[in-house]
Amino acid sequence: MLKAIGVLFIFLLIAFFQVPQLIKTKLFRELWIFSFLLFFVAIITILRINNLFLPNPLEIVAFALDPLIRLFLPN
């Protein structure tokens, strides 16, 4: 719980520096994308800190490539 609050604090700090810049330059589309991305990353970070399951991207690549490799290297 305490760790999650710490993570949220760090992300709020990042937002605190980035958001005024975006508002000042009137990039509202970028503001939406930034907020969504930051929210998403915050969730992933909290999941990771609590050692909950996160998929390994390399496993996805391996899963996609396995049939191809078996096709060319039968052994």
Added chain:
Amino acid sequence: MEEKIKIRISPFQLTVLIILFTTGTTILVTPAGMTAETKQDAWLSSIIGMFLCLGYAYFLYKCGIAMGSKTYIQYLEKVYGRIVGKIIGMLYVFFAFIGTSTLLSYFGFFTTTQILTDTPIEILNILLVLLIIFAVRAGLEVIARTGELLITWFFFLLFALVIFLLPELKLEKLTPVFEASFSDHTKAIFNFVSFAGFPLILFLMFYPKSLNQPRQAKWNILIGSFIGTFTVTVITLLCILVLGASITAKQLYPSYVLAKSVSLFEIIERIESIMASVWVISIFFKSTIYFYTCVLGLAQILKVKWYRPLVFPLGVLACIFSTIVYPNIVYMQKWDSTYWPPYALIMGLIIPLITLIIDKVQNHFRSNNQSKGM
């Protein structure tokens, strides 16, 4: 606001970046993988791989000409249409993201196993990722100038290493020569090119567009690729000459062990930190370029005017996944030898080649239709 200021690097800076990018992980890791396949003939497969990389660099130059003033993502969207182009672009962003996280993980594993054995790996990953975030926020020009600054040190230290190793060379370790079979050579060359050649595809994300003289870049790309792969070849040859093929193949970081074996007049000893610093310089640039292309690609797919807001979230994400991608070193070696070469082949050669052919056919039909309509 940032778009108006054009990001421009000079062709020489492109050469420097390509050299540092090519030597990145290759210099520390591939000698082991190659000597495992072709034993004492690994230098030969390395030389053949060098020329294949040169051919691949020429292919990239041709791609750059075909792309004109577009970036790679825009080119994909032009050839395949908006939606399919964006999906393939996302594959490249994913490729670059995986590259960033695995390189962070490489750095963490190397430092925790060899130098700072008591430090937690997460701390080292966070240190490198902070550096990368600052470099990417500063922009490509700053990265390129840092490269110009550090490449002299890079080659000075490597040259020092080679000079200090000269007394240790034993030529008989190369014998028997030409023993490896053709299929072994093919595997070793494929391994070499997939680490030193194919990742260069990511340079297309910024190469023709952010260069101040795009026409003159041909020799710069070729020379950059040549010097980078030549450095790796020299290190592989030294590994075989000093350590011997079987010891090299068993090591996790053979060139680091190579630097440990230096002992000159019992004064100059244990200079493996030189090798470590060379490697940290090059891995910093490699992961920075991977991360820069990841952020730039995502920004272009989402049509964002200003890529900087994406840097911090993606950097944190890469740092999180750097602890997940390789759960341990055994997994790292298995994945890198089985899945990375075909993955890099598909992303680096097959997709761009198909794109280039489709583009040529489209242009052909378009010009035919126009001439009929006249």
